[in-house]
Every structure is written in structure tokens, then in C-alpha cells.
Amino acid sequence: MLHAATHDPSVVTLDFANGTRARFHAIWLRDNALDPETRDPGNGQRLITIGDIPADTSVSAAEVVEGDLRVTFQPEDKTVTFPASWLADHAYDREMSHAKGWIAPGITTWDASIEAPGADWAEVHRSTAAKRAWLAAVAEYGFAKLTGGPTEPESLLKVADLFGYVRETNYGPYFEVRTEVNPTNLAFTGLGLQAHTDNPYRDPVPTLQILYCLENSAKGGDSIVVDGFRAAERLREENPEGFALLAGYPARFEYRGSDGVCLRSRRPMIELSPDGQLIGIRFNNRSAAPLVDIPFDRMEAYYAAYRQLAGYIDDPAMGVSFKLEPGESFIVDNTRVLHARTGYSGAGSRWLQGCYADKDGLLSTLAALDMTQPEAAE
Structure with a gap:
């Protein structure tokens, strides 16, 4: 008033x-x-x-x-x-100066001490409050699990239907994550994968990724998620000059894994808005192209900062680990949360399906629920 x-x-x-x-x-x-x-x-x-x-x-x-x-x-x-x-x-008559790398309200950064947020398949389909809580967890933490789902192929598409639409790529509406002969991507082997964001060679990147487990009797193959915003915070706190280098110069990424496809992007590993807000992480060693946009006299310092950021990402104290069971899935904010997996053996079977979606659809659904069902937000 x-x-x-x-x-x-x-x-x-x-x-x-x-x-x-x-x-x-x-x-x-x-x-x-x-x-x-x-x-x-x-x-x-x-x-x-x-x-x-x-x-x-x-x-x-x-x-x-x-x-x-x-x-x-x-x-x-x-x-x-x-x-x-x-x-x-909507008042704008306020102090607007922020330190470079500030994080928007409503986002909570985390490390391995966090308990993975999650929801039950039946509950999110039955209860508006449960669906809202699950979507809010993705918005706040950048990831969340969904358990108790069906084990039929393409069930992951029903996860995307809860808030938006699948973003189709050259991999199709969805892709298979299982061991293949002559794979076009290392994700389709039993090798362990360093924590990474997906498709950094696209511009814009897919902002959400869903991974859905259909079979998982192989030894190993645990999923790991790492908060890239927390890793960037650590770099800013301990090496502000290195943070400025990774935010101030573009890296390059490239993918040429199949006929007729050559994807390239030129974006910083740490992306800031014009007022310094931390808005994105792109980190994927497998898809990194030669760095050619950093001045000669800054290149060694840039690589030192790159190595330091990678060390935080690889730090076991940063990652939340879990093994997906059939009917379980997780969703990650691909502009923030990196995902990895441990290697797995050829014995048994491991079959996941993955797809991409857009964060604006999730945030729109969440905002609409907050407006039409305010009790669900309480």
C-alpha cells in the first residue's frame, strides 16, 4: 500500500x-x-x-x-x-551493482553433501503440488530424479510432456545410451565419462536433458551430477583473475561425428549476463576445439584457470552419485549442471534413453502452477 x-x-x-x-x-x-x-x-x-x-x-x-x-x-x-x-x-530505483558472477535469487548451489531431490512418477501425475515441487527442485538445484516410472521404451518422452516439449536434434527425438559397435559418440560406449555439459557445440545448447533408465544390471555405470555454478563460485573465490579469463574469452567447441553434421560454437566456459550474473557453464573436454581467441600473453593463465575449474569439477566432494534403476530418470539443467558416469562392464545390460527439452517450458509451467494453484507453492 x-x-x-x-x-x-x-x-x-x-x-x-x-x-x-x-x-x-x-x-x-x-x-x-x-x-x-x-x-x-x-x-x-x-x-x-x-x-x-x-x-x-x-x-x-x-x-x-x-x-x-x-x-x-x-x-x-x-x-x-x-x-x-x-x-x-517492479521497482528499479535500487542498488544494482553486483560482483561478477552473482547468482540469481532462487538458485541454491550445492556439493556432494546434498541429498538428491526427487519425486515419484505416480505422484507428479496425480498431484499438482508434487509436480510443482519437482519442477521447483530443477529450477533451484538444476537437477532432480523421478522414480517409480514405467520401463517401456520412450517413457522419457512422457517426462518431457509433464512440462514442455522434446527438442529434436541430429540424434533424433531421443537417443539410446548403450554400448554400440563403432559408436558415433563416446557416450555410446562403456567408458567412464568426465562430468560435462551436453552439446556445447550447439548455439543455443539444449537447456534440459532427461536420462531415463530401462535396464541396468551391468556392474558400474553410476550417474554423477556436479553443480557447475558451485565450481565457478569456487574459482571466483580462489582465483578471481582466472574466473575473469574463463568468463571473458570465448572457448570453441565442435562436433563432426556423423555424415552431414558439423556443429560449432564460440562461447565462454563461464557465461555471464551484461550485469555480471552467472547464467551458464559450457564444459566438455571431448568436444573442445582449439582455443584461438585468447591473447598470446594470456593463454598460459587461461589454461591454468581451465585446469583449476576442471579440478573442482572432478573433486569427489562436489559430485552427487546414484545408480539409476529401471523406471528411474533424472533431469538436469544443461546450462548449469554437469553429468558424468562411471565406467561399466560388458556383463549384464545397461540401457538408458536420453532426450533434450527446453528450460523455458519448465519455468513457464512452474510459473503457471504458481499463479493458478498458489496453494501448491506453499
Whole structure:
């Protein structure tokens, strides 16, 4: 609730009942007006362009009415009401400086001490609250298991159906993870794999990966997940100059594993937004192409930082390990969480299927559940 509002032609200053104060520019308020001529009442999309707003837009009146803000804009002589709660949620008059590598609210970094979050197949299909909790775990921790599922091939597609759509690649809608003769990818052998993010040679990368177990009687083949954000945090804390190198210069990745396919990308191993937020990790030694974008006099220091980051990723104290049983699966945020596996023998059988999906679908489903079923978020 608002306590008071003052204004000049270009700025409205608000005092909230909780004692906080925030300023809003006239042009910002006009652009974000909530009236039906500015925004569609059904989908909330804006109905005007920036060019439709007069360049000399100003505020001629601003007052508190029943705890909310009522503003009149000139030269349109247009009056709009803004709920106080909406203004509080969208206030931008605040300190915005962050240390490089800051992590968004709602994300929790972790190491091997965490208990793997998970949910039951039947529960997430039956209960909105269970489904919401499972999706929220992926959003917060970057991974979660799903147990008690069916063991029929393509069951992983039903996992993606819970929140979005499968992203098809040159591997098809999904791929098999089992020992093959003359494999096109090392993932299709019994070799152990270092923790990595998948498909760093794509731009954009698939943002979610689902791995689903159908058979697993082979000795070994345990799955391991590592929080790449936590590894980057450690590097930033212990070697800030090395962190800046891996974030400041692009690495290169390439895949040419089958006829007609040559995928390449040029992205940093540690990706930051323009305001320094940690938003992505790309780490895959098998797909790394020669580094050619680092200055000569920084190359040795870059490799030292690369080695240091790899050491954190390989540290047993960083990884959560589990062996998937038939009907179990896990989902990882492929922009953050690295996955690995221990080697396994030819005795017995190990058959997993994998597919990719997009994180925006998961986050959209989660946000929609929070809006339509707020009790599920409590």
C-alpha cells in the first residue's frame, strides 16, 4: 500500500506504507501502463510501440487513491491506475551493482553433501503440488530424479510432456545410451565419462536433458551430477583473475561425428549476463576445439584457470552419485549442471534413453502452477 506520492513532470516519487521509497520515470510508467488500450486484458501483451508514446510525455498529476497510484500523462491527458503491489514488485530505483558472477535469487548451489531431490512418477501425475515441487527442485538445484516410472521404451518422452516439449536434434527425438559397435559418440560406449555439459557445440545448447533408465544390471555405470555454478563460485573465490579469463574469452567447441553434421560454437566456459550474473557453464573436454581467441600473453593463465575449474569439477566432494534403476530418470539443467558416469562392464545390460527439452517450458509451467494453484507453492 502507498502512503504518499509526489511528482515533477518527469519523475513520480512514492512512499510505501512499509517505509520504503521508490522513484519512477514518466516514460517508464507510460510504457508500462496497465489500461486496456495499452495492454491486452487477456494475455497482457503490449498493444502500443515505443513510437506511439509521445516523446514529450510528462506527468501532470499523481495521487494515492485507496492505497494505489493514479497518474495522469500529458500531452495525451491519459489517466492510469497502478496497484501498489505491482509497483513494489517492479521497482528499479535500487542498488544494482553486483560482483561478477552473482547468482540469481532462487538458485541454491550445492556439493556432494546434498541429498538428491526427487519425486515419484505416480505422484507428479496425480498431484499438482508434487509436480510443482519437482519442477521447483530443477529450477533451484538444476537437477532432480523421478522414480517409480514405467520401463517401456520412450517413457522419457512422457517426462518431457509433464512440462514442455522434446527438442529434436541430429540424434533424433531421443537417443539410446548403450554400448554400440563403432559408436558415433563416446557416450555410446562403456567408458567412464568426465562430468560435462551436453552439446556445447550447439548455439543455443539444449537447456534440459532427461536420462531415463530401462535396464541396468551391468556392474558400474553410476550417474554423477556436479553443480557447475558451485565450481565457478569456487574459482571466483580462489582465483578471481582466472574466473575473469574463463568468463571473458570465448572457448570453441565442435562436433563432426556423423555424415552431414558439423556443429560449432564460440562461447565462454563461464557465461555471464551484461550485469555480471552467472547464467551458464559450457564444459566438455571431448568436444573442445582449439582455443584461438585468447591473447598470446594470456593463454598460459587461461589454461591454468581451465585446469583449476576442471579440478573442482572432478573433486569427489562436489559430485552427487546414484545408480539409476529401471523406471528411474533424472533431469538436469544443461546450462548449469554437469553429468558424468562411471565406467561399466560388458556383463549384464545397461540401457538408458536420453532426450533434450527446453528450460523455458519448465519455468513457464512452474510459473503457471504458481499463479493458478498458489496453494501448491506453499
